[in-house]
Amino acid sequence: MSDSTTPLSVLKRVFGYDSFRGEQQAIVEHLVAGHDALVLMPTGAGKSLCYQVPALIRPGTAIVVSPLIALMQDQVDALRELGARAAFLNSSQEWETIREVENAFARGELDFLYVAPERLLTDRCMRLLERGRIALFAIDEAHCVSQWGHDFRPEYLGLSRLQEQWPDVPRIALTATATPQTRDEIAQRLGLTQARHFVAGFDRPNIRYVIVEKNDVRRQLLGFIREEHAGDSGIVYCLSRNKTEDTAEFLCREGIDAMAYHAGLQAELRAQRQARFLREDGVVMVATIAFGMGINKPDVRFVAHIDLPKSVEGYYQETGRAGRDGLPATAWMAYGLQDVVQQRKMIDDSTGDEFFKRRSGAQLDGMLALCETVQCRRTRLLAYFGQQSEPCGNCDVCLTPPQTWDGTVAAQKILSA
Numbered sequence: 289m290s291d292s293t294t295p296l297s298v299l300k301r302v303f304g305y306d307s308f309r310g311e312q313q314a315i316v317e318h319l320v321a322g323h324d325a326l327v328l329m330p331t332g333a334g335k336s337l338c339y340q341v342p343a344l345i346r347p348g349t350a351i352v353v354s355p356l357i358a359l360m361q362d363q364v365d366a367l368r369e370l371g372a373r374a375a376f377l378n379s380s381q382e383w384e385t386i387r388e389v390e391n392a393f394a395r396g397e398l399d400f401l402y403v404a405p406e407r408l409l410t411d412r413c414m415r416l417l418e419r420g421r422i423a424l425f426a427i428d429e430a431h432c433v434s435q436w437g438h439d440f441r442p443e444y445l446g447l448s449r450l451q452e453q454w455p456d457v458p459r460i461a462l463t464a465t466a467t468p469q470t471r472d473e474i475a476q477r478l479g480l481t482q483a484r485h486f487v488a489g490f491d492r493p494n495i496r497y498v499i500v501e502k503n504d505v506r507r508q509l510l511g512f513i514r515e516e517h518a519g520d521s522g523i524v525y526c527l528s529r530n531k532t533e534d535t536a537e538f539l540c541r542e543g544i545d546a547m548a549y550h551a552g553l554q555a556e557l558r559a560q561r562q563a564r565f566l567r568e569d570g571v572v573m574v575a576t577i578a579f580g581m582g583i584n585k586p587d588v589r590f591v592a593h594i595d596l597p598k599s600v601e602g603y604y605q606e607t608g609r610a611g612r613d614g615l616p617a618t619a620w621m622a623y624g625l626q627d628v629v630q631q632r633k634m635i636d637d638s639t640g641d642e643f644f645k646r647r648s649g650a651q652l653d654g655m656l657a658l659c660e661t662v663q664c665r666r667t668r669l670l671a672y673f674g675q676q677s678e679p680c681g682n683c684d685v686c687l688t689p690p691q692t693w694d695g696t697v698a699a700q701k702i703l704s705a
């Protein structure tokens with residue numbers, strides 16, 4: 289390897305960073321050497337570089353499988369800005385564009401080709417890949433292959449074909465959300481049985497977790513923002529579109545700079561609100577979970593849930609949008625039994641099959657266990673991801689341990705009365 293193609297020199301020259309973070313370097317070297325990897329790292333930890341650096345070192349084109357068309361465009365734009373040769377193939381494109389991208393790949397003129405999974409598995413695409421040289425396969429958001437996960441995509445199941453057809457091309461699967469169970473499922477379903485697992489810590493020590501009992505939730509939310517995060521940027525998650533609008537209106541009336549965001553709004557308005565949230569300080573976005581994927585705003589100081597998330601994975605991902613800059617941030621949630629009743633009903637009434645219902649019920653149970661715990665929230669959350677930790681001293685349970693009924697004291701009182 290010449291000096292200009294070592295991982296560190298590529299990191300500096302192309303990406304402009306001084307050093308790798310965490311296990312990035314080990315992962316990059318593992319791939320450059322031609323081995324498979326399964327990477328579990330929290331959102332924002334820097335998974336992309338784990339395949340982008342080796343892609344630029346190994347000869348040929350890196351094929352990146354990514355489920356979200358919107359994110360694909362962003363990533364390709366970002367790579368092009370850095371001077372890399374990148375393109376994507378998905379269902380939103382004109383015929384002409386598709387032809388151009390295909391030809392560029394076949395001629396060996398691409399460093400990166402991003403492809404949606406359903407596109408990749410077409411005969412046309414499989415034949416195309418035979419015509420070029422492949423540096424590596426990167427499978428982003430790999431938890432989509434897990435039926436037990438929160439974001440199952442049937443197309444991901446077909447990706448095991450890559451291993452059969454290109455056994456010598458290294459593959460890297462990446463995800464931010466994986467319990468030990470999902471991890472095994474990913475490895476098995478993608479045929480990554482020989483892959484080395486790289487598991488980063490999921491702890492976000494600067495986030496303070498607080499779960500309060502729900503009564504008058506809008507007032508509680510307002511109190512929380514005023515007392516702890518006046519003037520800060522934050523995200524408030526609600527379950528329904530109507531509720532995002534009502535809550536944003538309420539907060540505005542109370543003098544908080546809030547906006548609603550959900551998938552029912554016109555694309556233009558959504559883009560405008562998102563841009564404002566990213567650009568300005570102190571804006572509160574009241575949103576459904578449609579908001580947040582791929583949003584990289586480092587100084588979000590709080591994430592509030594006024595409805596119960598559907599799974600611990602979802603909760604972790606959503607709260608993980610707070611405090612990316614490493615400074616103190618709060619994950620606040622109001623939770624009441626009504627939430628449980630409502631969600632059980634939603635599951636029962638849903639059109640999903642038995643499997644879906646069972647899975648949703650199990651996910652809800654996991655979430656309830658976190659709400660009802662008398663243990664440190666952080667310990668409980670990390671345990672869900674298979675990681676052990678000491679009580680954090682910073683969450684609501686650590687700071688104000690729940691009252692436990694002490695029989696001895698009670699008995700003494702009665703006896704001495």
Ligand code: ADP
Binds near residue numbers: 333
């Ligand atoms: P993930 O996919 O794990 O959520 P990304 O790959 O999108 O995370 O990276 C999140 C941010 O961290 C990006 O802005 C990226 O440029 C930055 N980043 C990643 N690795 C490094 C590094 N070694 N040094 C500095 N910044 C980094």
Ligand code: MG
Binds near residue numbers: 335336428
């Ligand atoms: Mg990512």
Ligand code: ZN
Binds near residue numbers: 680
């Ligand atoms: Zn704690």
